[in-house]
Amino acid sequence: MTVAYPRKLRGQLSAQDILDQVVRQREIHMVTINRYRFNEQRSCKDLTDLIERLDGKPRDLIKDLSHHVADEARHALWLTDLLYELGEDIGTPPGTSYIDEFERMISYDTIGSNPEDAIIESLAAINVTEKRGCEYFAAHIRALEKSEQTSENIKVRETIEKIMPEEVAHVRWGNRKLAEIAKKSEALHAKVDTAKRKYAAIEQAAYESGMDVLAGAEVRRVENLMKIADTLPLWQRPQYLIDQLPQTLFSSDLQKTRIDLVKKAWDKDPSSFVEKFIPMFFNANLKDTANKAGTY
Structure with missing residues (x-):
């Protein structure tokens, strides 16, 4: 059976590579924590929607999902309290939303009408996103352990350490349900x-959509879309691509994120913008780009 697991960003950057850089830059670090908060919060809504669609059956799954909602709400609460205590933003985080992209690329027309098909698809979707969360939380904890042990970093690490075991339990639960x-x-x-x-x-396409804003991102998004289409029955592929291609090629979120990055880079240092930012934007080597970004 297929083992679904998170893959590196464009096959180059691991979660650890990314988080090691993130914790060194406070502004980005706080945005990352706020993204965690937002994702945990949205999970409550999405899981509740699923419970309502299932309409009470099967009973054991409804019970498990209800507990799952409670866990995610608690995680969102802990992260909100953390950001509030640190005086940081608790609004919608900037940039492309991972969850929005994930949901956009799910075509509900490709899901069978059989209730069991819907359960399988829902469990697979939950499972793969939880795995990404675990990967990031584990990398974040390791990155903070290697960082300066400030009171702020300790608070962040301790909060994530509280969340991590429950997220691991969610992954194991999903694995078990799918296996059954x-x-x-x-x-x-x-x-x-x-x-x-x-x-x-x-999931990989949604993840990269939120992380990859460099030159050629549109082409890479289409490549990821084709990989999704390859998992569908042949007769569903044309309509799926017709529905998804426009937003994939002409993403307003992508362009807005790029404009914001350019503005921030220019405002920070016009000379470095030309010397560092522009070459970095066109660099195909992500590790090199990440290292430069860490010093920019």
Whole structure:
């Protein structure tokens, strides 16, 4: 069976590479924590929507999902309290939303009408996003352990350390539920496997959409979209691409993020903008770009 796991950004930067840089730059660090808060908060809404769609059946899944909502709400609360205590923003974080991109690339027309199909797809979607969260939280904790042990860094680390075990439990729960369904029949095994591949591709595309704003990002987004389409039945692929291509190629969020970055870089230091920012924007080597960004 397919094992879905988070992959590096453009095959180059790991979560650890990214978080090691993030914790060195306070403004970006605080935005990252606010993104965690926002994602945990949105998870409550999305899980509640799923519970309502399931309409009470199956009962054991409804119970588990209700506990899941409570966990995510608690995580959002802890992160909100942390940011509030630090005097930081608790509004909608800037840039492309990972969750919005993830949901945009799910075409509900590609999900079967069978209730069990919807459950499989929902569990696969939850599972792969929880895995990304665990990867980031673990990398964040390690990055903070290596950083200066300021009171602020300690507070951030301790908050994430409280969240981490529950997120790991969510991943294990999802793995177990999907495995239980897959064992019922060969047909269901195939559906679970397909759902895992599909949502792994969607998650990677959503992740990169929120992280990759450099030159050529539009082309890379289309490449990721094609990978998602490859997981769909042949007859669903044309319509999926027709529906998704316009937003993928002409993303207003991407352009706005680029404009904001250019403005900040120019305002900070016009000479460095020409010497460092422009070459960095066109650099295909992400590790080199990340290292330069850390000193920019």
